[in-house]
Amino acid sequence: MKRFRCEVCGHEVFFDSTSCVRCGTHLGYLWEDDRVASLGLSSRWSRCANAGRAGCTWLVSRDADLCESCALTRTRPADDDLEGLSLFPVAEESKRHLLRDLARLDFPVVGKAADEEGGLAFDLLSSVDADVTIGHADGIVTIDLAEGDDSYREKVRRRLAEPYRTMLGHFRHETGHYFEWHLVESTPRIDEARDLFGDERADYQEAIDRHYADGSPDDWQDRFISEYATMHPYEDFAETWAHYLHIHDTLETAVEFDLISPIDPDMAFDTLVTEVWSPFATSMNVVNRSLGQRDLYPFVLPRRVVEKLVFVDSLRRR
Structure with missing residues (x-):
């Protein structure tokens, strides 16, 4: 997550802030601009109709109801x-x-x-x-x-x-299931995906039954991000997709709060994982252990998993 500041007084606010604790300005998030805006600085915006029922903190244009x-x-x-x-x-x-x-x-x-x-x-x-x-x-x-x-x-x-x-x-x-359906299954990338994750046409119910009856392969940690990912190629992709988002969001936050140095946007993703993410994840885990807590990121990324993450990264529009 990036850092946000109140447009009125400059005090730090957050993604889900609805008011500034320093100056009291009413705030909301604008998705299209990726910024926390002041409701008092423009008459163009109002709160989403779900502000009360769903606790929504996003803003909408005056002629819209839902964000x-x-x-x-x-x-x-x-x-x-x-x-x-x-x-x-x-x-x-x-x-x-x-x-x-x-x-x-x-x-x-x-x-x-x-x-x-x-x-x-x-x-x-x-x-x-x-x-x-x-x-x-x-x-x-x-x-x-x-x-x-x-x-x-x-x-x-x-x-x-x-x-x-x-x-x-x-x-x-x-x-992850949705974007595999959209960006992979009906595209020329499907053969590459099958080489990495397996054939998604395998019977899903049979895979579930086998997984819960027999458990994961003994060597699953050499090839998969989690035991759940071993169940079926669909789950392997979705688990990998989720971790791809975990990594990007956490590193963005770490850079914004000066926990790590800014990252070269042209850095290859496999380099990002091995040289930036893995050392940072280890440090997070050690800090948590120092507080008597479980690891924040209790996962290991073997080479095969990194290759799968690189595939997910290649699906981005650039």
């Missing part, structure tokens, strides 16, 4: 679902963060309103009355709002023996 992020939500909890509504803002916050990631990296985001067949939309569903399966199908990303509850998410993480589980991670992972 670019909220407009992508196809389904939300019912008005009488108080538990679902209480977790709705957590999911929307992660979605806003994701969309900034994608825009900054020049991955196009087109909603279903503009492209009904190939566009992107989100179903943010409450599992109060029925189970919700997190996933992607035909441009629809489904998220279980229960994952916004820290205790629930930690319980699931422990049950599945995962090293890492966050709401933002879910959004990043599931949009």
